[in-house]
Amino acid sequence: MRGYYQNEEDSPEEDSTTTLENQLLHFHTSDQHERAISTGTELLAIDPLNGWVHAIMGQAYTSLEQYNHAEKHFKAAIAQDPDDADNFTQISFMELQRGRAGKADDYIRKSISMDPTSAYTWYIFGILCIHYEDFNQAQFCVAKIRELDPSSNNAEQLDVMSKTNIEGKNQYSTTEKISENEKLLGTDPENDFAHYQLANIYLHEIKDFDKAEFHFRKALEIDPIDKDYQKGLIKSWRKRDWILKTLWIPYLPIQWALDICGWANKKIWPYVFMIFIMKYILIAAIVVALIFYSIFWPVAKLYEYMTLAEIHRKMGVLKIYSGTMEQIHKWKLSKRMFTMAGIALFYWGCIALLTPLIIDHEAAKMSITAIIFGIFTIIVSLSWIWLIINAIKKSKRSSKNKSLKA
Numbered sequence: 001m002r003g004y005y006q007n008e009e010d011s012p013e014e015d016s017t018t019t020l021e022n023q024l025l026h027f028h029t030s031d032q033h034e035r036a037i038s039t040g041t042e043l044l045a046i047d048p049l050n051g052w053v054h055a056i057m058g059q060a061y062t063s064l065e066q067y068n069h070a071e072k073h074f075k076a077a078i079a080q081d082p083d084d085a086d087n088f089t090q091i092s093f094m095e096l097q098r099g100r101a102g103k104a105d106d107y108i109r110k111s112i113s114m115d116p117t118s119a120y121t122w123y124i125f126g127i128l129c130i131h132y133e134d135f136n137q138a139q140f141c142v143a144k145i146r147e148l149d150p151s152s153n154n155a156e157q158l159d160v161m162s163k164t165n166i167e168g169k170n171q172y173s174t175t176e177k178i179s180e181n182e183k184l185l186g187t188d189p190e191n192d193f194a195h196y197q198l199a200n201i202y203l204h205e206i207k208d209f210d211k212a213e214f215h216f217r218k219a220l221e222i223d224p225i226d227k228d229y230q231k232g233l234i235k236s237w238r239k240r241d242w243i244l245k246t247l248w249i250p251y252l253p254i255q256w257a258l259d260i261c262g263w264a265n266k267k268i269w270p271y272v273f274m275i276f277i278m279k280y281i282l283i284a285a286i287v288v289a290l291i292f293y294s295i296f297w298p299v300a301k302l303y304e305y306m307t308l309a310e311i312h313r314k315m316g317v318l319k320i321y322s323g324t325m326e327q328i329h330k331w332k333l334s335k336r337m338f339t340m341a342g343i344a345l346f347y348w349g350c351i352a353l354l355t356p357l358i359i360d361h362e363a364a365k366m367s368i369t370a371i372i373f374g375i376f377t378i379i380v381s382l383s384w385i386w387l388i389i390n391a392i393k394k395s396k397r398s399s400k401n402k403s404l405k406a
């Protein structure tokens with residue numbers, strides 16, 4: 001998802017660096033992130049303590065998914081202006097994009113405590129609530145945005161996002177989800193997230209993989225570096241591309257097992273019966289996983305990567321790749337596919353040579369089996385720990401949310 005920015009009125013008063021600041025503001029509002037960073041660097045060379053420039057640099061780096069640089073600039077902005085609530089909102093959004101929802105939650109609540117009248121802050125908090133699957137709290141944020149800024153489109157987008165997932169009578173039907181997201185696109189044709197939501201509806205609910213790919217591509221055209229859009233597009237390919245469908249066939253038993261575990265986690269009682277066949281389930285899971293992840297998965301991921309790079313090449317955004325990879329992706333498609341086929345054949349050849357050696361070597365078999373069982377045990381243990389920690393965090397969030405509504 002792209003970054004969300006405040007109004008241009010927030011810019012500082014004109015001074016001796018007016019030209020550079022105007023350029024920075026222009027690059028910032030037109031999503032020219034690399035040029036914004038270049039101009040911001042010039043301004044910071046003149047005035048290293050300019051908090052406004054640091055804040056814009058942080059947002060630019062966030063959009064480029066260079067989160068370490070973004071964090072550095074946001075913290076510099078906060079150090080220069082600790083009373084500016086917007087800086088806490090922006091660093092919260094960055095942390096959420098980075099995958100640090102806990103830190104994002106702390107920062108956004110700090111921002112709300114400093115300035116509860118910012119509709120934009122409530123919007124970012126609403127996105128965070130959806131991340132936590134707290135859809136009722138997200139609806140509270142929708143009401144706050146409408147109260148504070150009735151003209152904002154953010155309320156409608158957040159409303160659609162939450163009602164797409166909320167359970168009960170307020171949940172949208174599939175038809176309503178499509179209709180509401182198309183309304184968002186009617187208002188804002190460049191709304192990449194509306195395309196993304198439509199793509200997921202067509203992919204998971206309607207099973208119309210052509211339309212799913214269309215909307216994933218549209219979202220990616222607007223924001224070529226977004227990892228969620230890239231992953232979604234790849235998932236739609238796995239349903240349509242015969243090469244990927246073939247390579248991912250061995251994954252189906254793993255997917256079925258994961259679906260059963262997800263169902264069992266909700267009910268709990270099925271685990272009582274699964275205990276008696278757990279030994280056979282583990283053996284089957286390990287064999288299938290070993291075959292898939294050692295033989296098919298690396299080649300499938302290579303094919304997906306090359307195909308996605310071709311999409312980026314056609315978009316003219318190969319600059320998002322660095323160094324040698326950018327040069328490789330400029331090769332003709334036939335040359336790149338021939339290279340990929342060569343790598344795949346070489347990899348499979350190595351597997352074919354090594355497999356008999358491992359099978360005939362008893363110590364090697366025992367070592368590999370022990371490693372696999374160890375990894376599996378660690379994953380299961382960590383999953384349960386994660387579930388417990390999540391339950392505790394959910395309880396604490398609920399208590400904090402009650403205080404916000406008070």
